[in-house]
Amino acid sequence: MKNYLKILKRCFSATKECSGWLWASLAFTVLSTVAELLVPVYLGKCIDFIVGPGAVDFNSLFTYILILLGMVVLCAILTWLSNYLTQVYMYKATDTIRRKFFVKIQQVPIRYIDSTTHGDLISMMVNDAEVMSDGFLEGISTVFNGVITIVSTLFFMFFLQPIIATIITVLTPISVIISFYIVKKSEKMFRAHAQSQGDMTGFLEEMITSQGVVKMFNHEDENIDAFADLNKHNYTVGERAEYYSSITAPTTRFVNSFVYVLVALVGALINLRGGISIGVISTFLSYANSFGRPFNELSSEITEIQAAFASADRIFSVLYARNESSDLELPEIGYVDGEITVEHAYFSYNPKQRLLQDLNLKIKPGQKIALVGPTGCGKTTFINLLMRFYDLTEGAIYLNGTDISKVKRNSLRSQYGMVLQESWMFNASVRDNIAYGKPNAPLEEIVEAAKQAGAHDFIEKLPRGYDTIISEGGSNISQGQKQLLCIARIMLLKPPILILDEATSNIDTRTEMKIQKAFDKMMQGRTSFIVAHRLSTIKNADLILVMNKGNIIEKGTHESLLAKGGFYANLYNSQFANTEE
């Protein structure tokens, strides 16, 4: 319960920009509910004017019908306003949540994004945001509407006839008790069903993605059997969940009918003793319905409200995640020529597993540093630390004597040019893609950068030159061309330090040879870090750091390392080992 309150509070504070809409919608909900409840009172009066043959008071009937006409129109307008405002609030709230969510993604540490599946984050953005505002809104307006209906109905009813009023008041909530009981029973089934859906989805993802392998191994029948088992289980829990939730409606309907009959019975008996008119009985019959409605609505929406809380909880787990530490107060980094010092650096992704241990390095401006070692040895981690995608656990990294944790991240990161294995293009023109880091660059500058990267020739051959739109996923240009565009991007910025993280792994060696020139040109006079598993690409580095299990186990030039005959020499020789049989 406390947890629910906390989530609710967070919801209100996360959407407080839109709270004006919320209050307006609630105000009109109150007005329209009260107006709607007055209508049956007047309808009952009308009935009382129609007593029997020759005993119809047409004058009064006509007056009341006119009054009712006005009331109905007023009611409709109020209902429309409350509907409209409520839904506007809901969409504005969803909009706000999505916006905050996206902005939040830009602020959390990269570590957070690395450790969360992207599909999950996207699903929160798309599905949960909607489920949440949907459920809460329905919940809030149902509860609010319900409370108002109940209170005002109670008021009218007790005013008209206390005995019947008591019957309705006491019996109707039974339906809520029943449906609460059912919901509690079915909750386990619902969870089991959701889990089973998840399992099936996972299985399908795995097997359809790998259909090629499945086919190759003639494994279709086994898979169909395995899926049948999952499917059967899904049926069992799904059928039960659906059954339980579907019996809520008839049982609450029963309670309502029961109350309805009882009102008629007791009403009739009281009438016989001259207590109330038939018109009042008709008013009560209609109240029996409207008093029951909020309870029915509440019980039918319990599942949705539950879902909303679950979604909200997921969203807030992100919205309330810790941001990257603030660097607003910190100064910009000063002049950087590429001198880097690493002192006693320690790092671990989790406390159990140390990744970097007591790393010490001194790198002079313009040096070419290669990082070599098996997968998972910490090469990429080192890059992450240099750019402060991750922060050191202990120790410090200095750029020209400035501790990089003591300056603004943005100013630090703009000192680096980075080319990754996956060349990231976005759906825009070639020109915009090159100018990604310097959106206002004039065309001449962009062309100059492209020329330096050796990309100008192929760009010219594209159907619309620099204005060619790169399609989503970049399928209209080749891997190698994409990499050249990435290089041009960096040529435009001329940063003092370069990072090439497996930049050529997705490219065949022949293409690599062709763009190697562009790389060499880019690296001239800049401190460069190269991560690669193809050793041929790093032989002429000034310093090769050989890493294994988070430690630098060897360092030196290609020649000195070969002469040493250690880990590196082994790796290198195996590449050129005599493989003739």
Add this chain to the structure above:
Amino acid sequence: MFSLNKYLRSYWLKITLGLIFKALEVVAEILTPFLVSKIIDIGIANNDKPYIFTIAAVTLAINIAAVFFALIAQKCSSVTAKGVGRNIRRDLFAHINTFSHAELDKFNTTTLVNRTMQDVSQIDRAIGMTIRLITRAPILLIGSLVMSIIINAQLSLIFLVAVPIICIAVFIIMKRSSPLFDKTKVRLDKVTNVTRDNLGGIRVVRAFNKQADETDRFLKANDDLTKINLDSVRISSILQPLLYVIINFAVLAILYFGGIQVNIGNVQQGDLIAFINYFSQISMALVIVARIIIVYTKTGASIKRVKEVFETQNSLALPQTPYHFNPADVEGNVEFKNVSFSYGSSKKNAINDLSFTAFTGDVIGIIGGTGSGKSTIVNLIPRFYDATSGEVLVNGVNVKDYDPVELRDLIGFVPQNNVLFEGTLEENLRWRKADATEEELIIALKIAQAYDFVKEKPDFLKTRVLRNGSNFSGGQKQRLCIARALVGKPKILVLDDSSSALDFQTDFNLRKAIRTYLKNTTLFIVGQRTNSIKFADNIIVMDNGNVVDIAPHDVLIKRCDVYKEIYNSQNKKGVK
């Protein structure tokens, strides 16, 4: 061929029972106001207490019966809905498993998963809803109409005017709002895409300090979405108040004309109360109809999507009388005769006029740049695709004349991406040969250079493999995939660029072991490293879909420029 009727037919009894019991429940519901009006008209009018009690008791009894009817009906509906859903899913998955690569390329994984899960769920939801509601609306409608006509035919004319007006109002509003729903989907996709893009490139975004611009890009997509949502609100929020006005105006008409009828003694006071009640039931029925229409529109789209999968047939025609062979003494000869191939809609050939022959025990290397058509060649051997022209022969017989299962049993295939499946290591290794002995598995592991690290696992062959093999490193996965293909000694072994994550020494040991243990296996190695294929009997050099040359290393290094270029790019020592 997919037809929903076929699936519904096997549940005909449950559907019928469900509909009948649901109808009975609704009848009880309709009788309630009728009986209550009798309490007022006869009981009160005649001061007849026993009559009042009797009718009240009867009404109550009917309602109790109604609950039980409802429970039976709901059970029938949930069993039918979920049962049909289960059966469709079962068949759909089996059908997906008959697809060849061409069909799988046409759809993608996400849409196939979504169709199997979400779309089928939508269908079963609609079935359940139909059983629960479809009888309700017409019975409420017709029952209420009949009852009202019985009470007073003239007054019921008011219904005949009001009902069509309500229908028209509902229809117009739905017609105007449903195109907006489609647009909403498109814009929601855009929001999704921007988010996915951003997450994928998060390092680039931060390295270039572009968080603010990215947020702007997102806001644009998000604003568009909100705008269309608000447009649809403007339309849909009118429906409820509009219905309210129509219904209550009708009620007022009933009061007015009812008053006249009561005055001349045609109708009783209690009848009017019942009349008003029936009218609200009729309008409820119409609301149900509107809801059903919305669900059916959505379901129609889902049925179409499911149907599309079912109607897609495996494009590889199976032979009438497949060629059979004796697995005990079969060879591993492979021949390509003037083979050309192009993918689906692409006009460009991925392979152009390729011919070569490989005999049992030969090693064929295939080399070339990314996208040169290397992998395509080996994909034709197990008949993942059919050659566009020319013939692929295994042991002199066209692969099209084999039963695909038997053909693939001959071949061990290690794909580019290393896929392991959730389960135990042992289960993964037995994919080619379900009854392989532990010894066979160990030999395969040893050849694949995987034995050493598997041996260190406390559970050895029973070690759990997590989904996508995520608890193994890239190199380990690759070696396990190789081992998997070796179990049962295939006659033809294909390594499709599958040693890229191995260091050079392991790669070398692997090739040596394969040559030693599998002497009678024809080996295809697709690769980028010249060193991995240098020892092959024949090397096919591919460039951009064209066969540049086919010859052993020694010949190629002298006469083939492309090969020389590749070789030098990897082997020239001391560039400086």
